Amino acid sequence: MKEVRVHDKNFVEIITQEEIFARIADLAGRLNRDYPGDPPILVPILNGAFMFAADLLRALAFDPEVRFMRLSSYGDEMSSSGKIKNLLDLQDIDGREVLIIEDIVDTGNTLHWLREHLSAKGAQSVKMAALLFKHEMFEYEAPPEYYCFRIPTEFVIGYGLDYAERGRSLKSIYKLKD
Secondary structure (H helix, E strand, C coil): CCEEEECCEEEEEEECHHHHHHHHHHHHHHHHHHCCCCCCEEEEEECCCHHHHHHHHHHCCCCCCECCEEEEEECCCCCEEEEEEEEECCCCCCCCEEEEEEEEECCCHHHHHHHHHHHHCCCCEEEEEEEEECCCCCCCCCCCCEEEEECCCCCEEECCECECCECCCCCCEEEECC
């Protein structure tokens, strides 16, 4: 089992790069089937989703419009404040289908906020594709429509996810070592 140290903490590998790529290929196949006509606007959420979004985009058979949003909800390096700050918003989405690309969904606060916010801005539909889904923490009725992995409630880094802005470049997903 691979182990890495980021800042003052040790992490162990739980999902390999090969497993990530295989699940992204599966997800791209589902999206290709679900969006046969006019593609949705793909909206990666910065900073964490950029690596997942790039690999997913390369695996799609369609050529979507891509726009970015940047949100913040973290109070410290390892926990969420629960309050969403919109740092970079979308414009001109009236009547369009939107597919949010997110690195991880845990409580669902961000997903819930995004669905309400983008619907109020006129989006025809708002769906989400997440790399990771912490289903045990999810607090809302409607989970992400698409996700690659269900994971337990553990702090994870790698493949775009960070601990105090480090660890994003790791090619696999790592959990905090017990």
